[in-house]
Amino acid sequence: MFFKKNRKQSAPADAPAGGQARPQVTARAVPPALAGVKHIIAVASGKGGVGKSTVSANLAVALRERGFSVGLMDADIYGPSQPGMLGAGTDKAGITEEQKLTPVNRHGIDFISIGLLMEDDSPVIWRAPIAMKMIMQFIGAVEWGERDFLLIDLPPGTGDVQLTLAQQASLSGAVIVTTPQDVALGVARKGLRMFEQVNVPVLGIIENMSGFTCKHCGKETAIFKEGGGRAMAEQLGVPYLSSIPLDPVIMMSGEEGVPVLHQDKGSAASEAFLTVADNLSAQLDKHASAGGKEPEQMSMTDKGELVIDWPGGEQTRHTPYNLRLKCTCANCIDEDTGKQILDTGRVPLDISITDIKAVGRYGVSISFSDGHSTGIYTFDHLRSIDESGQQGDKGQSFSV
Ligand code: ADP
Secondary structure, eight states, X not given: OTTGGGTTOOOOOSOOTTSOOOOXXXXXXXXXXXXXXXXXXXXXXXXXXXXXXXHHHHHHHHHHHTTOOEEXXXXXXXXXXXXXXXXXXXXXXXXXXXXXXXXXXXXXXXXEEGGGTOSSOOOOOOOHHHHHHHHHHHHHSBOOOSEEEEEEEOOSSSSHHHXXXXXXXXXXXXXXXXXXXXXXXXXXXXXXXXHHHTTOOEEEEEEOSOSEEOTXXXXXXXXXXXXXXXXXXXXXXXXXXEEOOBOHHHHHHHHHTOOHHHHSTTSHHHHHHHHHXXXXXXXXXXXXXXXXXXXXEEEEETTSOEEEEOTTSOEEEEOHHHHHHTOOSTTTBOTTTOOBOSOGGGSOTTOOEEEEEEETTTEEEEEETTSOOOEEEEHHHHHHTOOTTSOOOOOOEEOO
């Protein structure tokens, strides 16, 4: 995981030769409680009632069925449904001596929910600051341990709670649940923008309640419009992860607290969840092989060059001047034409890096001595602008 190896070490604060403050490379602030989780994936929807919680629970079980270790965070603190969906009964989350929360395990899934912390099922009306505090507890005070997946069942919409989670939980990606008739592209686009804003890739769209599966003959009939999710995915340019049928068994399984895969294995509904799980894994693999791989280490030389060690032994080097010229932010590149609008003649030749912060798991934001700080450099981009073939500074480097 990004910076994990060196997380405990921090860049020395002492000034290098020349008296200038040495720029810090700030590691992504991975909450320690989430540090052992490989993929943290938000399950989001534009509005309530589209089956986001149902999909989260059953997708978690489908991933488990495929051999992954899976946790589930019910971040829908205003309407927690996971205790019911997963059949927690009267079980509550535990609290360790160190004041950490221990999830409840059902159907092979460790999960946490506000519903596991309260004594009754009364509807929760949290004021926003309290809600936010609760969410931060879920991010920082739950013992998730080592696992392959943590799914986060987000509250519907794109408000502060969602944005905070997207920013703070170190998401690897997000999936958006929609229904065939929910052709409100604007809503999905808003969700997409929210994730883009925090540099979290949308791994795909899942269309839920896609067609009605007849209990007797197993035949599927499109009750609502067909193909809304796929069309939405195409229009937004994100992958389509498949559909889940509208099936009374799915609804009943939620009521009874037994996920479909543990109730009706081999059914169309179960198979649909397994297909989504497989397509999601495939998307994650694709991301990893497309260069989403995080650096093993980033360091700054005494002369201010950025040196990045990538998995597999590859190393890239970057001078501050070239990095500044290759900034792709909206202030430097025209979003519509892709043409550079940065006046390169105004970039000082002796420009230096003042700060580097990890952004999600896909890049870093770099601040420069000319005051520019809006550029996000994806790892792909950094690899493509490698200057290691050119004459470089061989000064001593330090780890972050
Ligand atoms: P959300 O989390 O988006 O608010 P829920 O997961 O709570 O939505 O689902 C809303 C209702 O729809 C629940 O009663 C659930 O059982 C039902 N439901 C969700 N998906 C399906 C489906 N594919 N087939 C049948 N009923 C479904």
